[in-house]
Amino acid sequence: MVIKFSEDVVPLTDLKVNPGKVVKHVAKAHRPTLLTSRGRGVAIVQSVSDFEAAEEERAFMRAVVAGLNDLESGQEVSLKEAKTRLGL
Numbered sequence: 001m002v003i004k005f006s007e008d009v010v011p012l013t014d015l016k017v018n019p020g021k022v023v024k025h026v027a028k029a030h031r032p033t034l035l036t037s038r039g040r041g042v043a044i045v046q047s048v049s050d051f052e053a054a055e056e057e058r059a060f061m062r063a064v065v066a067g068l069n070d071l072e073s074g075q076e077v078s079l080k081e082a083k084t085r086l087g088l
Contacts, residue, residue, distance in 0.1 A: 002031070009034045012042065026050075 008031055015022050015035060022045060026033050032046040046054075070076065077085070 004029075004031065008032070009036060010045075011035075012037045015045075 007025070008029065010022055010033055012035055022033060026045050027047045030047070030050055032044045032050075034041050035043040035045060
């Protein structure tokens, strides 16, 4: 996800004047928008669906890393044992 500074940086005063415009832009662009105050970033606005998708992706990646760590440390089970544990 890349922020386009020409489109995705909004001063807080613009948000106060027209919050609907900012929300529509975030939903349409599928990118987070940086809110600024006095030229400094203070918050990020992101659509709920994009936030949820990003959280699911992060959770999946954490699970992959945990699985790879288990393999490296020898904590693996056979397919048969996994099926037995899962009741399959």
